Amino acid sequence: MPLSEYEQRVLEQMERQLTSDDPKLVSTLRGGRSSLRRWLLTGFGALVGLGMLVVGTAASIPVVGILGFVLMFVLVVLAFTPPRRSGPVGTVQPDGGVRRPAPGQKGKGKGRGFLERLEERWERRRDEGR
Structure with a gap:
């Protein structure tokens, strides 16, 4: 209906x-649909790597076993790392509103160091508390 x-x-x-x-x-x-596909593909690839490892070991071919282990390891790591996002969606303000970044600000902060960004956040929080 x-x-x-x-x-x-x-x-x-x-x-x-x-x-x-x-x-x-x-x-x-x-992101739910693509994450399911990601899990299925990495799981299948890890099983293929495990199969290569077993076949390489059983047939006494170390190169196949090593390649199978490397493939399995890489795909398991890939499965458990979160997918990269293209950029920030927005910042939640204290009043509950959402501020969207300006088009030129998407890569803001990439060139600065970690400590500089921490220092800037600390200053902003200290100023908001006044």
């Missing part, structure tokens, strides 16, 4: 509200 126009408008409004309230949750939920 299809939704009425009113229900579709309400659903779209709820989706926009959720997107503005919690962009991290939305990005997590949208």
Whole structure:
């Protein structure tokens, strides 16, 4: 049974509200399909690597065993590392609003050192407390 126009408008409004309230949750939920595919591909590849390791060991061919181990190890590490994001979605403000980064600010902070960024955050937090 299809939704009425009113229900579709309400659903779209709820989706926009959720997107503005919690962009991290939305990005997590949208990544579900690709993460399942990622798990399946890395799991299958790790099984292939395990098979190569067993065959290389049983046939006394060390190169095949080593390649199987390396393949299995790399794919297991790949499976457990989170996928890289293209950039920040937004910053949640203290009042609950979301501030989107300006187009030129996407790579902001990449050239600075870790300590400089920590120092800047510390100063910002100290100023907000006043």
